[in-house]
Amino acid sequence: MKLNNISKILIFGLFSSLFFERSLWMIYLQSKGFSMSEISFFQIGLNIAMFISEIPSGVISDRFGRKISMFLGLVCTITYLVGMLVAENNISVFIFFIIYGFGIALLSGTEQSLIYDELLFKRRKKLYHKIIGRYNFISISALAISSFLGGVIAEYNAWDMIFYLGVISQFIAMVVLFSVVDFYKRNFIHDRENIPTFKVLSNISLNIYILIISLSIFQGVFSSITLYYQAVLKDNSFSLLFISGIYSISFLFSAFSSVFSGWIADLIGEKRSIILFSLLLLCFLGLSLMFGGIWVALTFIIILISYEIIDTSLGVLLNHSLSSNDRGTILSTVNSLCSLIMIFSFWLIGTLSNYLDFSKIIFASGIFCMLVFITIFNIYSRNHNK
Numbered sequence: 001m002k003l004n005n006i007s008k009i010l011i012f013g014l015f016s017s018l019f020f021e022r023s024l025w026m027i028y029l030q031s032k033g034f035s036m037s038e039i040s041f042f043q044i045g046l047n048i049a050m051f052i053s054e055i056p057s058g059v060i061s062d063r064f065g066r067k068i069s070m071f072l073g074l075v076c077t078i079t080y081l082v083g084m085l086v087a088e089n090n091i092s093v094f095i096f097f098i099i100y101g102f103g104i105a106l107l108s109g110t111e112q113s114l115i116y117d118e119l120l121f122k123r124r125k126k127l128y129h130k131i132i133g134r135y136n137f138i139s140i141s142a143l144a145i146s147s148f149l150g151g152v153i154a155e156y157n158a159w160d161m162i163f164y165l166g167v168i169s170q171f172i173a174m175v176v177l178f179s180v181v182d183f184y185k186r187n188f189i190h191d192r193e194n195i196p197t198f199k200v201l202s203n204i205s206l207n208i209y210i211l212i213i214s215l216s217i218f219q220g221v222f223s224s225i226t227l228y229y230q231a232v233l234k235d236n237s238f239s240l241l242f243i244s245g246i247y248s249i250s251f252l253f254s255a256f257s258s259v260f261s262g263w264i265a266d267l268i269g270e271k272r273s274i275i276l277f278s279l280l281l282l283c284f285l286g287l288s289l290m291f292g293g294i295w296v297a298l299t300f301i302i303i304l305i306s307y308e309i310i311d312t313s314l315g316v317l318l319n320h321s322l323s324s325n326d327r328g329t330i331l332s333t334v335n336s337l338c339s340l341i342m343i344f345s346f347w348l349i350g351t352l353s354n355y356l357d358f359s360k361i362i363f364a365s366g367i368f369c370m371l372v373f374i375t376i377f378n379i380y381s382r383n384h385n386k
Helices: 005-016 025-031 036-064 066-086 090-107 110-121 125-155 159-178 183-191 197-202 206-235 240-268 270-291 294-319 324-352 358-385
Strands: none
Touching: 005 110, 005 125, 005 159, 025 036, 025 206, 036 066, 036 090, 036 110, 036 206, 036 324, 066 090, 066 110, 066 159, 090 110, 090 324, 110 125, 110 183, 110 294, 125 159, 125 240, 125 294, 206 240, 206 294, 206 324, 206 358, 240 270, 240 294, 270 294, 270 358, 294 324, 294 358, 324 358
């Protein structure tokens, strides 16, 4: 049976999302003797690399095609996974995290552009929310399954196997990518004007900038919180198997919420959906800050469900506001701002962890982020309705 192009992209999403160490990498580094401050330093290096390379990666995507950017991203990801097998000291781990940061920048948002360009060419862009929801469902489900398997493998202390499996899955994703048609390179790239990046960004309306800022704040802080949450669960005396299990369950709920986000948006609208789940997330963060215990595990599930619905809806609002020629550059600008916020977030949380209760820091930062995000997004909504 011959697969259509969207199906190939979905298969790519499946294999490129198999990260068996994702729910335990922080614990893995702790087991090798690295402190939380050192781990935060590694993550800051990754985010600095993302920040530096996000806009250039968008320019690469817009000028040379989406597949080139994605291929280079996979090369960096494989290098990171192999590096984690051999890295033994601060400098080597730091270098491989930087390489991985470049890889994330090259991959992030590019698959969205790849899908949107095809739907735009076929005049079916209204299907974007449905298809990107399906892509996210497959990707997050793959991450959920691989995270749980990683936890099972870690229980037997077979850490090397976790990274070997990651390398194999990324190589398979690379093979699948070669068979994908890049509709942007095939149909749009020849019509692209070589407009300087600064000019592209200067032509964006104020309201789109407000949307970009709100999206960057939300993604930046909650990406940090999601990574740190494994340490929060560990501090609450949960086992490695339970931690990987709760990550897997949360990822699965998140995957289903990605599919249902389109239905929810059709029912109540993108903007109402964002506000509703922002308030739900804010409520659960407050409960965990006050009571702890089982609320810590439940809140993580709510974080990933709400994150996926809010992030997908924000992405739909942004993509509908952009042209194909500028999409890669502007989405990379979002990711660049997100990386900058993550740098600050990891630095602040890592520093405060030396003086304050780690779990309280995580929940308090999440609450503050949501209050800021809701305020900025309301400004966008009011301007958009005028």
